[in-house]
Amino acid sequence: MTKVCTTALVILMAGPAQSDDRRSGFEFMGPTTQSMQTDDMANPGMLAVLAGERLWNEPAGLSEQSCQTCHGDPEGEMRGVAARYPAFDEVAGTAVDISGRVNLCRTRHQRADPLPHENADLLALVTLIGLQSRGLPIQPDPDPRLTEWRARGEAYYETRVGQLNLSCAQCHDENAGGHLGGAPIPEAHPTGYPIYRLEWQAMGSLQRRLRGCFTGVRSEPWPYGSDGYIALEAYLMQRAAGMTMETPAVRP
Numbered sequence: 502m503t504k505v506c507t508t509a510l511v512i513l514m515a516g517p518a519q520s521d522d523r524r525s526g527f528e529f530m531g532p533t534t535q536s537m538q539t540d541d542m543a544n545p546g547m548l549a550v551l552a553g554e555r556l557w558n559e560p561a562g563l564s565e566q567s568c569q570t571c572h573g574d575p576e577g578e579m580r581g582v583a584a585r586y587p588a589f590d591e592v593a594g595t596a597v598d599i600s601g602r603v604n605l606c607r608t609r610h611q612r613a614d615p616l617p618h619e620n621a622d623l624l625a626l627v628t629l630i631g632l633q634s635r636g637l638p639i640q641p642d643p644d645p646r647l648t649e650w651r652a653r654g655e656a657y658y659e660t661r662v663g664q665l666n667l668s669c670a671q672c673h674d675e676n677a678g679g680h681l682g683g684a685p686i687p688e689a690h691p692t693g694y695p696i697y698r699l700e701w702q703a704m705g706s707l708q709r710r711l712r713g714c715f716t717g718v719r720s721e722p723w724p725y726g727s728d729g730y731i732a733l734e735a736y737l738m739q740r741a742a743g744m745t746m747e748t749p750a751v752r753p
Contacts, residue, residue: 523744526687526752529678534699538751546628546697546749549621549704553629556622562613568626571610579633581640584746587735589646596650596731599627600706618725624704628695631748639692639746641739654736657729663720669733684753690741691734693750700753707734 527535537543557568557575572578587596590605597605603626604615616623641647658669672681673689680686694707701709708730715722723729 521743523690523741524677524688525690525692525744525747527693527747527750529685529687530751530753534751534753538693538747544697544749544751546695546704546751549625549628549695549697549749550632552621552625553627556626557629560611562607562611564610564612566611568606571606575629575633579630581634581637583627583631583748584634584637584639585642587647587650587731587738588642589644595728596647596735598707598731598734599630601726601731603627603630619706619709621704624695624706627706628704628749631695631746634746635748637746638743639738639741641735641742647735650732650735651739652736653729654732654734657733658736663715663718665718667718669714689737690744691737692741692744693747693752695748696750696752698752704749707737 527538530538537545541547554575560567560570568575583599586602587598588602589595590597590602592609593605600618600623603623607613608615661668661671669689672686676686677688678686691707694710695704696710697704698710708725711730711733712722712725
């Protein structure tokens, strides 16, 4: 199994460290759910990590190459990677999230079909990669080509949508810490994705969570993989810059 450094475990057992008044979703959870996240033997997201380790070493596609073939062990090569995505891909000419990067590697180097969004294998690989940044600060990619994406994401975040005519900001900025239908309203910092959500009884990506927010305000969600989700993630990661990565997080 992937080794977790002692320093990271100390940080996580105390909860995500912050240098300001921003709060991770971890801090809005009850002690039982917090314990589930901080104990690797109880965290159900670690099952995805185990599956990701198997897939990392498994040849795929016509090239019969594995992730290990190009990148070596994830503990070294993938450290800090998830903390700086989305990033701009030179060949594709667009911004991509970690799932997009994994699929670009599959199609370009392994000559394999891309994995569908929310596919268990894709989530497992992304969770394995995300774990390598656990305990590290979010450090968004400084590439200036991402500036436009973040601006677009901020505009989406501030725009009212749906039959309820609500924006992300109205819930997660103006009413963070309150309750909606008995559930706490967090500050919407993407510190732990992919997450294991108890409501889902499964792992899920940030795009799945965003789609849930769209349907919650009675708005038609975008299709998986839409540029809008990448733009929102780019903005949210910038908004959470400096906060601690906690993948795989557990949420109610």
